[in-house]
Amino acid sequence: MRWQNRPRDLEIPDPDGSFLPGLSGAGLPRTVRSPEFAGLTFHEVLCDNALNPVPASTNLPFRWTVDPLRGCSPACRHCRAHGPHKHLELDTGQADTHLVVQTNIAAVLRRQLTGKAWRHESVTIGTSADPYQRAEGRYRLMPGIIRTLADSRTPFSILTKSTLLRRDLPLLAAVAREIEVRPTVSLAILDTELHHSLEPETPSPEARLNLVRTLADAGFTVDVLVSPIIPCLTDSRAQLDAAFAAIAEAGAYSALTFPMHLAGNAREGFLSWLARRHPALLRRYRQLYGRDTSVTPAYSAWLHARTDRLLAEHGLTPSRHAESRSAPETADTPAPQLALFA
Ligand code: SF4
Numbered sequence: 001m002r003w004q005n006r007p008r009d010l011e012i013p014d015p016d017g018s019f020l021p022g023l024s025g026a027g028l029p030r031t032v033r034s035p036e037f038a039g040l041t042f043h044e045v046l047c048d049n050a051l052n053p054v055p056a057s058t059n060l061p062f063r064w065t066v067d068p069l070r071g072c073s074p075a076c077r078h079c080r081a082h083g084p085h086k087h088l089e090l091d092t093g094q095a096d097t098h099l100v101v102q103t104n105i106a107a108v109l110r111r112q113l114t115g116k117a118w119r120h121e122s123v124t125i126g127t128s129a130d131p132y133q134r135a136e137g138r139y140r141l142m143p144g145i146i147r148t149l150a151d152s153r154t155p156f157s158i159l160t161k162s163t164l165l166r167r168d169l170p171l172l173a174a175v176a177r178e179i180e181v182r183p184t185v186s187l188a189i190l191d192t193e194l195h196h197s198l199e200p201e202t203p204s205p206e207a208r209l210n211l212v213r214t215l216a217d218a219g220f221t222v223d224v225l226v227s228p229i230i231p232c233l234t235d236s237r238a239q240l241d242a243a244f245a246a247i248a249e250a251g252a253y254s255a256l257t258f259p260m261h262l263a264g265n266a267r268e269g270f271l272s273w274l275a276r277r278h279p280a281l282l283r284r285y286r287q288l289y290g291r292d293t294s295v296t297p298a299y300s301a302w303l304h305a306r307t308d309r310l311l312a313e314h315g316l317t318p319s320r321h322a323e324s325r326s327a328p329e330t331a332d333t334p335a336p337q338l339a340l341f342a
Helices: 083-087 105-113 134-139 142-151 163-175 192-198 205-217 237-250 264-277 279-289 297-313 322-326
Strands: 010-012 030-033 041-045 064-066 098-102 123-125 156-160 181-186 223-225 254-256
Touching (some): 123 142, 142 156, 142 163, 163 205, 181 205, 192 205, 192 264, 205 237, 264 279
Parallel strands (some): 041 098, 064 123, 123 156
Antiparallel strands (some): 030 041
16 A cells, blocks of 8 residues: 555654743644655644634734644745744744644634634634645644534634645535635735745645635635735736736635735845845835834825725725734734734
């Protein structure tokens, strides 16, 4: 049988508990590397909480998030998915190679959702790290999470860039007959060269448009996260027009747009990339961001006026997440679950 020849996992001993000092020894069953996932180290942990509250100050329209994985292997240059690692005291520079896997998350979620206090508010999966990144192919945590949410009649949305979502499409279609399921596909960059440079480990724009199409054809109301919009690189009228046209043609219902935040590691990573690839833009970025994580209010207002007009032209509903545009976010915002909204 094929699995008999499968290369073996390599268990990494950690006698002094130094891998994840932010977790108790009891919560860290083992650390492994697998030949099938070269370059990645998995820290398999037992969590005692699966539901994360969203700070009201963010103005996001969901109150709870679930994130089975911490750290994100695609390591997109504009992303700050390092936050959770800071939270766990793991070296934040390793957030793309050291992934924390909450192997018991579905069981913990089930316990929390069956408690009398649970009010069946909407849950969003994958705001900290992509829940369908490569590691999900190994751990298969999402089917258990989806079933658990469905069993408790909790509506949910899933944020992802990954076409691995297709694996769970039959399950999602089945539970969508009982509860609201809103897939949100993240697709901010349609230019293939720019995509390759900024998000090299993620599925191509074309593959993600096909995912939107498949989901829409299956009857889902599909939201698209057309964010972050990158000043001077993806914000021209022609670029946004083409992006919205393609997304609308694929069958999306709504689009969420907001300008790039430059918080934490994303600031350093993105600006060093910009210095290499587009040095002439550095001066403009200093004007737009200065030392802040957010772009100037004047740019935001200009961008929102442009996107609102174009969204209307393409028949796309401004996303129900639209309130997040005004989210007051700083590098100190305790929002480890919201990397995708950075
Ligand atoms: S943008 Fe998404 S896929 Fe890319 S590193 Fe961040 S969380 Fe992962």
